Amino acid sequence: MTLKLQSVTACYRNRSVFTGLTLPEIPAGALVAVVGPNAVGKSTLLKSIAGLLPIAGTMTFAGENLAAMTAHHRIRRVGYLPQPLPQAIPLVAYETVFSACRSARGDWSREETELAIEEIFDTLGIRQLALRRLSEMSGGQRQMVGLAQVLVRQTPLMLLDEPTSALDLHWQLNVLNAVRDATSRTGSIALVASHDLNLALRYCDQVLVLSPGGQAVLGTPAQVLTPELLARTYGIEARIEQCSRGHPIVLADRPLSASVN
Template sequence: MSAASTFRIDALGVAYGGRPVLSQLSLADVAPGSLVGVLGPNGVGKSSLLRAIAKLVPAQGHARLGGLDLLHCRHDEHLAHVAYLPQTLPQASTLRVLEVVTGALRATCPDLPAGEREARLQAVLAELQLLPMALRRLDELSGGQRQMVGLAQVFVRRTPLMLLDEPTSALDLRWQMLALQALRQAARERGAIVCLAMHDLNLAARCCDRLVLLGARGLLADGVPSAVLRSDMLREAFHVEARIERTAGQAQVVLVERALPAE
């Protein structure tokens, strides 16, 4: 399957212990080369959505990448098309950065020729500016540095669909920009589709082509950032009073003024 395949979700549902977290969620086609931000308060299913597509939790419905139904395909097919980064950071250990990234590539792409494997490793470490720490142990790194190593484990696989759960949560401002620039480059150059669960609304507005806003009653909004990040939508989703401003360069900025009583 080409990396230029569209992605769509039809009637997806996830439940834990009989309690629905997502119910009949459908999203129209996501174009190749897109960054999609999944937004919403805690507990509305952002992580569950990504975990369902990653086949880590049971789910009903369909998630199609081109003609491949990711929820019902073989494990090897899924592995070839989807990479997932959880919220949890790579565990601190005595393994070195290069070993960890190499291990991820060997485990998921065992038939890759040695020359191409080495080229991928060098390219991703350079792209994410991890070459200076390639031989450092994970237990010597900060949380943010280990999060970048986790991103490298996803990037090196070059899958057409990448699912990232709060990939910038441990990063400072510079590393956030580097990570998001690399995601944008992967999307643009390879036609990859990148789905990110995020809490930072302004970062989402800046980097994403499309936003999906989840709330207590399911899908609240889906579209370009200017159509989703509206005061009424933020009030319903997060129970806050917020206003939307624009910078001199016309970038959207969300300014939260106060919390509202919970309903």
């Protein structure tokens, strides 16, 4: 079960974001950080894979053409968390997660559905939110409920657009631990767009770096993260060091002149 993109061209608001984008195959069980500066195309890429934007080229998952999937089949195969937070509606969290689960997993009994919901609320540490209305929650709490709506469906492909943007450090770690566990346990693939390079590197085994001009590099952190790439992508002078546990850390020293990009 792999994700493969070949010669993909995608546009957003009549502007070409990628032209002929081809990536190495992403294997089962991979947790991939999608990083890059603002407006480089992280959200566009995830929306394209999710089937929300038209593309030219080929996107396949487990040998299936993603663009040709019916909506019913796609919702069982692909879980997508958009960047905007879930709306502050008067429904309680349990109802919204139950509805998301039933829409994708009609083959589950009510008992199986309820068990899956309880497990994901416990995994994310949000059981106390189950009977609270989204209209009474903070943005971060609604973001956790939105993630629960994706994870509870147990799709083999997850596309998460900045899932930690509204969260403090404790909940950021909760989220990434849960996603890491899901990919390791089930062999699913997760692409996680993030602006926090070091947090992403701590949990992700591959990094997809999107650079201005539609360029993309995919590989392990050791393979793709170099001072030269960071200068070209972010316009910064930076170093890649290792923490005491051997994880890579990006240390940004200073901005470079605009001419670098």
